[in-house]
Amino acid sequence: MNKRRYDSDKARQVIMENAFLLFSEKGYTQTSVEDISKASGYSKGHIYYHFENKEKLFVLLAQKSMREWFAKWLEKEPSFSTATEKWYGMAMHVLYNYQTPLLKAGQELASDPKSSPESVKKLFELAVIPMDSYRSIFQEGVEHGEFKEGNVEEWTALLGTWLGGLCQLTNTTQDLSTLEPLFKQAITIFLASIKKRGD
Amino acid sequence: MNKRRYDSDKARQVIMENAFLLFSEKGYTQTSVEDISKASGYSKGHIYYHFENKEKLFVLLAQKSMREWFAKWLEKEPSFSTATEKWYGMAMHVLYNYQTPLLKAGQELASDPKSSPESVKKLFELAVIPMDSYRSIFQEGVEHGEFKEGNVEEWTALLGTWLGGLCQLTNTTQDLSTLEPLFKQAITIFLASIKKRGD
DNA sequence: ATTAAATTAGAACGACCGTTCAAATGTAAG
DNA sequence: CTTACATTTGAACGGTCGTTCTAATTTAAT
Numbered sequence A, B: 001m002n003k004r005r006y007d008s009d010k011a012r013q014v015i016m017e018n019a020f021l022l023f024s025e026k027g028y029t030q031t032s033v034e035d036i037s038k039a040s041g042y043s044k045g046h047i048y049y050h051f052e053n054k055e056k057l058f059v060l061l062a063q064k065s066m067r068e069w070f071a072k073w074l075e076k077e078p079s080f081s082t083a084t085e086k087w088y089g090m091a092m093h094v095l096y097n098y099q100t101p102l103l104k105a106g107q108e109l110a111s112d113p114k115s116s117p118e119s120v121k122k123l124f125e126l127a128v129i130p131m132d133s134y135r136s137i138f139q140e141g142v143e144h145g146e147f148k149e150g151n152v153e154e155w156t157a158l159l160g161t162w163l164g165g166l167c168q169l170t171n172t173t174q175d176l177s178t179l180e181p182l183f184k185q186a187i188t189i190f191l192a193s194i195k196k197r198g199d
Numbered sequence C: 001a002t003t004a005a006a007t008t009a010g011a012a013c014g015a016c017c018g019t020t021c022a023a024a025t026g027t028a029a030g
Numbered sequence D: 001c002t003t004a005c006a007t008t009t010g011a012a013c014g015g016t017c018g019t020t021c022t023a024a025t026t027t028a029a030t
Helices: A008-026 A033-040 A045-049 A054-079 A085-099 A100-109 A117-143 A154-173 A177-193 B008-026 B032-040 B044-050 B054-079 B085-099 B100-110 B118-144 B151-170 B176-192
Strands: none
Touching: A008 A033, A008 A054, A008 A100, A008 B054, A033 A045, A033 A177, A045 B054, A054 A085, A054 A100, A054 A117, A054 B008, A054 B044, A085 A117, A085 A177, A100 A117, A100 A154, A100 B100, A117 A154, A117 B032, A154 A177, A154 B118, A154 B151, A154 B176, A177 B151, A177 B176, B008 B044, B008 B100, B032 B044, B044 B151, B054 B085, B054 B100, B085 B118, B085 B176, B100 B118, B100 B151
């Protein structure tokens, strides 16, 4: 029995980590507060010392996840010089960093009438983040004469949904690297349709 | 109070229709047997007269939905003469007939450890149906010299996930026809990359 | 040593859920 | 009318869940 001081921040962090894993694995509804309690080694009541309720805990995790995804992208973006390079980089960033299972759990929460409107609103705001990132790459490509003039909004919807669809495959495989060719091929095919000159 | 004979088949049908709508709207877990009971106007216990349990009722609906989707496609497929035409036809068929919300509820059930393995297996078998349909169009296109020789399996995965991703947009809009251009554009872009001659 | 505040545990609650079951009711046939 | 069967109901059960509350424990300051 080693005496340890309270470390409330640590407890908070442990709870968040385990909640993240459980929500990703089992979805929102099927993850109970007791599941989170047992996995993180703190009592059920203690979860409520750190978080107002299950719903707000989830929204916090979804926000954190998406913000980290975006911050990571902003970090590596400057390492690509052309819009084309950025798209291949983005495809890999999505494949390896986008938290598809957690955000699917978010759809579950959002479609539940019992969920508070504020939470639903916050989750919808998150969905905009990747789309904004996609759009700005297209815009840069057009401005630099790399891509044709065209309907950037439509391109964003098209390639955004494609990457979203491809992400569903991450459920099937453990080794994400096997999906790399598929993600890259999607970029190649799409960019070929909007490039100014066929290189 | 008009005297009516029992009509058990009608009851069964009404229950199935309302269960379909509720599962599609609220997902699997968030739809309770009582919800279905109230919506269909029959007592909770009566649901169990017609169906073994909630899970089997859902699997039945998912199978029915996918089989109807496939049967409808087989009906209209002969009206298209080339593989290219078939793809545009398929895109519209998916947009208007694929039951995305219900099948998303199926993923919910499948990822729940409490679900019976037989049910999960049946749901996974359903996911194969559209992929098989996609693959056979590609094969036809190759055999008729319409598409290049190439990795048909990869094409199937790529365009399959693209359509799957686009289907997520059906949640956003009530009027599906606004999505037609997007679906068609996806087909145009993809086929351009595998066509033998640029028409 | 005392006190006040922060942290943690665990019991308890009310609500809901899937399922079962016995009883009631309607139908058709003898 | 009686009987047998099909259909439908509604109460009840055991279980789980999100949340609340009280008390215990630890920490830090006096």
